Structure formats: structure tokens, C-alpha cells
Amino acid sequence: MLAAELDNIETLKKEVNISKILFQSASNEKKNAALENMIEALEKNRKKILKANELDLKSAKLLLDSGKMNISAYNRLKLDEDKFRDMIDGIRKVIQLEDPANKKVWAMRLDNGLDLYRQTCPLGIIGVVFESRPDVVVQISSLMVKSGNIVIMKGGKEAQNTNIILYETITKALNSTYGMPENVVNMILTRHGFQEILKLDDTIDLIIPRGSAEFVKWVQENTKIPVLGHSSGICHIYVEPTAKLDEAIKICVDSKVQNPSACNAVETILVDYEIKDKILPELVKKLQENGVEVRGCSECASMLPDIELADEDDWFTEYGDKIVSIKIVRGIYAAVRHINKYGSRHTDCIITEDKDIALAFSNNVDSANIFVNASTRFSDGFRYGFGAEVGISTNKIHARGPVGLEGLTTYKYLLYGKGQTVQEYCKGEKHFIHKRLI
Amino acid sequence: MLAAELDNIETLKKEVNISKILFQSASNEKKNAALENMIEALEKNRKKILKANELDLKSAKLLLDSGKMNISAYNRLKLDEDKFRDMIDGIRKVIQLEDPANKKVWAMRLDNGLDLYRQTCPLGIIGVVFESRPDVVVQISSLMVKSGNIVIMKGGKEAQNTNIILYETITKALNSTYGMPENVVNMILTRHGFQEILKLDDTIDLIIPRGSAEFVKWVQENTKIPVLGHSSGICHIYVEPTAKLDEAIKICVDSKVQNPSACNAVETILVDYEIKDKILPELVKKLQENGVEVRGCSECASMLPDIELADEDDWFTEYGDKIVSIKIVRGIYAAVRHINKYGSRHTDCIITEDKDIALAFSNNVDSANIFVNASTRFSDGFRYGFGAEVGISTNKIHARGPVGLEGLTTYKYLLYGKGQTVQEYCKGEKHFIHKRLI
Numbered sequence: 042m043l044a045a046e047l048d049n050i051e052t053l054k055k056e057v058n059i060s061k062i063l064f065q066s067a068s069n070e071k072k073n074a075a076l077e078n079m080i081e082a083l084e085k086n087r088k089k090i091l092k093a094n095e096l097d098l099k100s101a102k103l104l105l106d107s108g109k110m111n112i113s114a115y116n117r118l119k120l121d122e123d124k125f126r127d128m129i130d131g132i133r134k135v136i137q138l139e140d141p142a143n144k145k146v147w148a149m150r151l152d153n154g155l156d157l158y159r160q161t162c163p164l165g166i167i168g169v170v171f172e173s174r175p176d177v178v179v180q181i182s183s184l185m186v187k188s189g190n191i192v193i194m195k196g197g198k199e200a201q202n203t204n205i206i207l208y209e210t211i212t213k214a215l216n217s218t219y220g221m222p223e224n225v226v227n228m229i230l231t232r233h234g235f236q237e238i239l240k241l242d243d244t245i246d247l248i249i250p251r252g253s254a255e256f257v258k259w260v261q262e263n264t265k266i267p268v269l270g271h272s273s274g275i276c277h278i279y280v281e282p283t284a285k286l287d288e289a290i291k292i293c294v295d296s297k298v299q300n301p302s303a304c305n306a307v308e309t310i311l312v313d314y315e316i317k318d319k320i321l322p323e324l325v326k327k328l329q330e331n332g333v334e335v336r337g338c339s340e341c342a343s344m345l346p347d348i349e350l351a352d353e354d355d356w357f358t359e360y361g362d363k364i365v366s367i368k369i370v371r372g373i374y375a376a377v378r379h380i381n382k383y384g385s386r387h388t389d390c391i392i393t394e395d396k397d398i399a400l401a402f403s404n405n406v407d408s409a410n411i412f413v414n415a416s417t418r419f420s421d422g423f424r425y426g427f428g429a430e431v432g433i434s435t436n437k438i439h440a441r442g443p444v445g446l447e448g449l450t451t452y453k454y455l456l457y458g459k460g461q462t463v464q465e466y467c468k469g470e471k472h473f474i475h476k477r478l479i
Numbered sequence: 480m481l482a483a484e485l486d487n488i489e490t491l492k493k494e495v496n497i498s499k500i501l502f503q504s505a506s507n508e509k510k511n512a513a514l515e516n517m518i519e520a521l522e523k524n525r526k527k528i529l530k531a532n533e534l535d536l537k538s539a540k541l542l543l544d545s546g547k548m549n550i551s552a553y554n555r556l557k558l559d560e561d562k563f564r565d566m567i568d569g570i571r572k573v574i575q576l577e578d579p580a581n582k583k584v585w586a587m588r589l590d591n592g593l594d595l596y597r598q599t600c601p602l603g604i605i606g607v608v609f610e611s612r613p614d615v616v617v618q619i620s621s622l623m624v625k626s627g628n629i630v631i632m633k634g635g636k637e638a639q640n641t642n643i644i645l646y647e648t649i650t651k652a653l654n655s656t657y658g659m660p661e662n663v664v665n666m667i668l669t670r671h672g673f674q675e676i677l678k679l680d681d682t683i684d685l686i687i688p689r690g691s692a693e694f695v696k697w698v699q700e701n702t703k704i705p706v707l708g709h710s711s712g713i714c715h716i717y718v719e720p721t722a723k724l725d726e727a728i729k730i731c732v733d734s735k736v737q738n739p740s741a742c743n744a745v746e747t748i749l750v751d752y753e754i755k756d757k758i759l760p761e762l763v764k765k766l767q768e769n770g771v772e773v774r775g776c777s778e779c780a781s782m783l784p785d786i787e788l789a790d791e792d793d794w795f796t797e798y799g800d801k802i803v804s805i806k807i808v809r810g811i812y813a814a815v816r817h818i819n820k821y822g823s824r825h826t827d828c829i830i831t832e833d834k835d836i837a838l839a840f841s842n843n844v845d846s847a848n849i850f851v852n853a854s855t856r857f858s859d860g861f862r863y864g865f866g867a868e869v870g871i872s873t874n875k876i877h878a879r880g881p882v883g884l885e886g887l888t889t890y891k892y893l894l895y896g897k898g899q900t901v902q903e904y905c906k907g908e909k910h911f912i913h914k915r916l917i
Contacts, residue, residue, distance in 0.1 A: 415896025
């Protein structure tokens, strides 16, 4: 359902609540058939879709030329033959994933003839809001269909022509699939409509915002619906005295340079006081050779006069760029304290050859992802082998860290009896056996 | 830490954040030692504790006599030798439970020498607010210690003397345990202090309210912290045409009568039109014999003139008493529609001998607990074999249904490498193998 106007929100609400019930127990075969139809329809409409994207690019070019849009936003908006192929490949990969719903994940025999199962099921209705990349429409739709959820999407205005034709193509394909309910994929076009969506805490089970840290924070503050995501990624590497120094430098450079704008890029490197003279000059040199601006604590800056002095704000900053801050710390607990104070509980790494120190670090750092001797950039659903990534969560509730399809499900308890009453167990006529089956 | 005054909230916040880090990786041995010390200290102070309770009972008696407190609240407040023994037994049972934290629950080899683990860990800091039963102080403290969490409790004013001495006894016992951080168990005494606690969404990970439906709803509406619980328990039984009628009646009576004020007691019985004449007279008779007031839909009431007519409000009502409403429905989908519309997503049951119908019911009812041929009263953490119950959740996010110790944990990802960078994998020099280890 395409809800362009506020008037449609009430209708949308009713419709998705009906579709949710019809869709929640859909079989893997049916969902995969729907995804196959999606691929076919997108292939068939390729030219039309690319043409709509050209229209969006034309308007965007004006913004680009007048300095109102930056080149990376413009590039993200662009849907070319290569990206189109990747988009289709993405759906194929989702088809191959295991069905995250309708799985019995735990079972207990309460008594003979009284068996309890915990079975996964879709969350229900999920809101997703994202910025300019139109290929996200296809990616999100395929993840939601595979997990049995209803989705209400809101894309960026600048990609509206592409988003609408993608939405229409997908919806037609889903509706042509035997047994699929209507309105599995829904799209909101206006900002006002999106604000109304945020109020539907009696209907929407989860909101997934994809965008800048400020935007995610804004969503978190403006809805009572649970939000899956992270508002910032302030990741740390602590180089401990026993670290192999060449390895430490290699990991620091990769964590910053490989993709400086990623949320899992390192922002602050903590170097232990004991090894500062041995590593700092080489580390800073390598970072600078890779085009990284280095800012250091006063102790650091006094050692290396060609780096800028970091201030308190730096430790709280996600640069999202080729800038890194370095601080000299005295021992693991100073490192842990810094990370727990300034970090964003996303991904933090220690470089060490001492297993006990590694254990203390992982026990005491309160983050979703804790790495020993590996680049922070590994913190990602695909690299983790989930086959898909819905987002990275710094929440502790529900899903934490990179979130795959599993994060789009919940569970229900199913109890199969033969007429048992609780009174029989309270009176001692019958006794629980509580035997785990799964 | 006992925070009686608002001034203490800021100090409390700092202290619990320190204790959280120190406590989160505590071993099962250490936590059990602390629980053993708790038992010893409570036993030693038994007389003092019972005396403090007498003081609370004295004030409560005045309220009772003047009609400002009902007898069941008065009884809940009372801590006698029997309840004291149960309280101690409760701690012993918690000691025997498996440690829910520090468990590796999933593992993936990303590449040789690059292993990823998902390990459970405590949520961190949990707020619990409850009404008059002082034994809850002990129960909650033991669950929090076992799961490695810091707790901030707020009990009812009417139990203040008992709560304070229980809190002091527990804290002394925990602090005397080797290696335990301070301030694991904390207590707020004022309502104002509790309101301040609800604002600490940067510190507290979860709020567990135990009290009336209105109170839980009030908490949900007045905090940005995730709330674990259910505001109401409107449970249904649908008697399907293939049901064994004697079994259906037995289950309906047990579900209402065994404990009418429990959240998992049945409130509405849906009887299929096809069997109405065969079951309704006997069902209503048995309910009435057990002191249950029966209210029925108009069709029902015209059949049985001695029952009251239910109105629209009845279907939305959790009576919490020996009252039940009965509605005649036409087929399973009418039953499902009624349950999804009027229910509270807590526990719903079908009585049927048809497996396909049972499957359709469990697929289409959107509730935490779905039962086939068993009393709704089985919906309980102890009966489910969890060994402990933190509460029953009708949320879909994080934990659903009866929640045991597992619901007080989250997880972190731990990645152990040997200096790998992401660039090596992006350039194709190395390849992920993604082999599941656990």
C-alpha cells in the first residue's frame, strides 16, 4: 500500500494488522516463491527503473551543482547496471538463507502428555526509514518477506521516483504470488506521514532507522516504538604492552583507512604508556602516510610535535573521516575506563599477546563487539556470516551487535496438553518432570 | 546503597555504574557464595526481621480497620515463619540454577585463526518496583545476584520497615563476600526517588514493575527505559467443535477458579456455535457451582436466562475475580479475530481434537503463550521449568512470555584474531570460511 497522504495512515494501520496475521506463518517455500517473483519483475522492469532513477539524478544534479548535495550522496542515489545486478544478487542470497521463523528452538516436557515448545515467529510490523540509496527498498523488502514481517518504508525524497517504481514492481510481484496477503510491503512518501507512523506504538513492533547519528537519535527521541540501531560508532583500539607492534600498526591503519566513514571504523587509539616510545612514531607515520590526520593527548603531542592536540570533545567524536585521536593510557583499567566513558558500546579492540589481559578486557568493556587482535572493521553481519545485515545494534535489549534475520523475529510458547489442570499439580496428584526435549 | 533522598540519585548513578563493570563477569562460584552468605545472614537476623514486619503490620492494621487497606493486601504484607522459610528455600533454588551469564551460546569460525563467539552477559543495571510483599526484596536480590546484575529496588511504603531490614541484611552479607563489588543491591525509599530513577535511561537497562495493570501502564508511559512486563492478562479459551466436552469444562473451570486474581486466569470463553447446545448449560452450571459469576453474549444469554448480559466492555476486561464472560463464535477465524482484537497477547487456549485446527490457531493468534488442551494457569516460569520467574512479558522485543534468568541477560560478540585486516578480505587475498563451531 502506497500511503502518500496522512488520510491513509488509518487505513494503512487496519490493512497491515490484517496482513500481519495472514503472513506470520507463511512457509519458507511461499516466501521464496514471492522472492523469485520479485527478481523476475525487477529484471523485466529494469529499463523503466533505471529511467526513473535518471529522473531523480537529474534533479539531484541541480542540487549537486548548487552545492546543496555532496558527491557521495549523489553517488549513493545512482542506480546503474552494476548496482542493479548486485541488488538482484542480494535477493538470491536471501532466498538461500534459512527461514528464521517457525523454528522450534527450545522444548521442555512439563509432564508426560504436556509438552512446551518455544517457536520463533516474525515480529509483525516493522518500520524502516532510510536516506538516499534506492537499492535499500529492494534489500529491505527481501529481508522482510523472508522473515515473514510486514514493512512500512519511508525513503529519501531525492530518490522518490526510483523508490516508487521499485515499490510498485515489488508489490505487483508479491501480489501475483499464490497465497501471499496484500500489503506486505508498504511505502510512506511524506515526512508528515512518517511522523504519524512513529506514533503507531500499538501497531508497529520495531523501527529501524538508517541514516546519520543525529537522525537515529531524533527517531529514538520521538517514538515509543522500540528502535533498533546505533546513533554513533565511537570505536577504540587499545595497544597493550605485550602487543606485536607491526600487527598493532597494521590493524590500526586498516580500522581507520579501509572505510573511514563506516560506523565500525576506529576513532580513538589508546596506546599503553609502557610502549609509547616503541610504537607511537611508527604508528603516526603510517597513519599520516595513509592520509590520516592524527590528534593526540598532551603527552602524545609533546612527544610528536607535528600532530594536533586533541581536546575533551575529540574523545566523544565519531569523525567519520580520515581523522583519528590517540591517547596514552596507563594500564588496561585506564583503557577500559576511557572506553566505557567515551565509547558508544559499538566495537572495541585490544591488541595483546596476553590471554589474561584479553579476558579482563572482554569482561570489563561494556560493548556489543569486543575484538582481540583483529580490525574493528570486521564488525558486520556479512563478515560475521549472518548472510544478511539488518543493522548494527548498540541496544542491550532484544538484539545486540550486527543483526541478521534473527533480529526480525520473536518467539511464542506453544503448550500441547491432554486436558491437564493446574489444580492437579497443586494438590500433588500429578508432578512436573521438566525434561528438556530441545 | 540506600537512597532515601533525591540528593543521593546522582551518587547512586555513579556508584552503580562502577559496580556494574566490576560485577558483570563474576563467576558462578562467587555469586553462589554471596547467595549462601545471604541465607546465613537472613537466618541469623530472622527474629529482627519478623519484628520489623510486626511494626509494619501494626500500621497496616489501622488501615485495614478503617477500610483503607483490603485483607489480601494485608496478608501479602505479612511475613511469618512459613513465608520466611519459603523465602530462604527460594534462594537455595536460585543457587542450584545454571549461571545464565558468561555462556558461549553460538560461535562461528570466520577464517582459520579468526573465531567469533556470542557470549551471554548480564544486562547491567535493572530497576524493580513492587507493591506490598516484602519477600520480593529477597527474591529479586537473589535473581539479580545470580544473573550478575545490579538492582535498584523500590518497595511499597507500607512494608518499609521490613524492606529496610531485609535490604540491610542482604547488603551486609553481599559486602562480606570476598571479591563482591559494593552496591549490587540498592533501595530507593521515596516515590520521588523512584520518579528520578525512571529518568535514568542512560544508566538503567530495564525496568521491571510488579503491581496492578494501571501501575504497569503508568510506568510504561513514564519512562524511556525498556519495561518488562504486562499491563493486563485478558486470556481466552476457545472451545472448538471437536473438543472433548468434559475436558473442556474441566480446563475452563481450572483456568478461572484455581486462582482468579492471577494474570493467567481465563477471562473470556469462546464457545463454537456448533456445540453450544451440547456444552453451554453444563459449562455454566459447573462455573456457577464454583462460585463464578457468568456473563454472556446476547445469543448466550437468550439460551440461559439466568446469566447476566455481557457488554462490549466485558470483552476488554480483566476481572481478576470469579467472573467470566462467554461468547458464542462461528468457527476458528471468528475466535482468532476476537482474541486478537480484545486480548492482551498473554495466554490463549484452544480445546480441540483436530491437529490442523490447533495449528491454524497457534499460527494466527498473536500471543506470547498459545495452549492446546491445557489450563491457561500453566503459563508461569516455574511450571515452564525455568526454575525462577522474573515476570511475564507481553512485549515482543527482548523477552516474551514467562521470563526466567535468561531474560536478565544480553550477549556480546567476542572476536579472537591474529592480526587480520578487512582489506585482505576485500582485496581477495584471504577468504571467509564461515564455519559454525557452536
